[in-house]
């Protein structure tokens with residue numbers, strides 16, 4: 001097959017600063033958790049088809065529909081405003097982020113439909129082409145195919161995909177699958193919301209921009225495959241609602257408490273510095289306001305605590321795994337060169353849903 005990338009020129013420094021054209025960047029552009037739930041709570045739900053195994057009611061990462069013997073369809077959609085200035089990188093990150101929810105459920109993505117909202121003036125066709133090319137190349141890397149899409153005029157640029165994957169029904173990674181005694185692992189460093197806010201303000205150094213972009217564009221595939229292989233039953237990807245938001249949703253759905261052992265090593269470089277200087281997206285405060293009743297906040301240094309409410313774009317997985325399988329799982333992550341930290345453990349249900357544990361052993 002002819003390499004497609006050759007057809008699209010990729011200037012070293014784009015003449016448009018994409019992040020400067022939108023009010024909020026990436027997953028920080030999402031509705032806050034409170035606003036969204038208030039609207040969803042008003043819906044009259046029709047009777048659920050019995051083949052619908054997972055819908056939005058459990059706040060899982062994707063919908064699951066029974067299809068064939070022991071096989072299920074895993075479906076999700078995610079699109080957002082530019083999170084970085086380089087159009088090709090933006091396309092890559094948007095694709096990695098949209099694909100992630102399929103892996104967060106233990107599935108393999110098969111097909112993707114592109115969604116593009118773009119202003120009809122001011123953006124050169126080359127810029128649009130680079131965004132689409134970044135997405136196309138990333139979906140290809142994931143082993144999936146872009147089979148179509150839809151575009152619409154919109155004053156703010158937005159891009160992403162609806163993704164369909166498949167999974168084995170008995171191997172699904174659910175929000176509700178965490179069990180007492182499980183160990184917890186986090187597979188990407190935190191702080192993308194903080195660092196991309198610094199970028200939007202023109203205060204992020206190039207080396208760190210490169211690092212955060214590479215992390216956001218990296219796929220959660222290897223982490224998901226390792227989790228499924230080692231018998232995990234629960235995972236979620238850390239995105240707009242932050243580590244503490246997504247952890248509390250897993251705790252609630254599973255009827256357990258998550259005991260986390262946060263450390264500055266969980267964060268990308270300079271995140272604490274920026275948080276201390278109040279450089280962070282508005283979503284951080286919205287997440288804290290909504291989820292703080294779920295978290296026993298006492299005893300953690302304030303700057304580190306705030307960083308744990310940072311909305312992530314294309315964040316890693318939070319995986320729960322039985323203690324007897326934890327070491328083999330960790331070895332599998334190392335073999336696959338997946339960044340990870342042991343993040344704590346799962347305890348009996350208590351209030352609130354998330355508390356601090358003693359630091360994980362080194």
Ligand code: CO
Pocket residue numbers: 060061062100101104236237238239
């Ligand atoms: Co998700």
Ligand code: CO
Pocket residue numbers: 061077078101239
């Ligand atoms: Co999502």
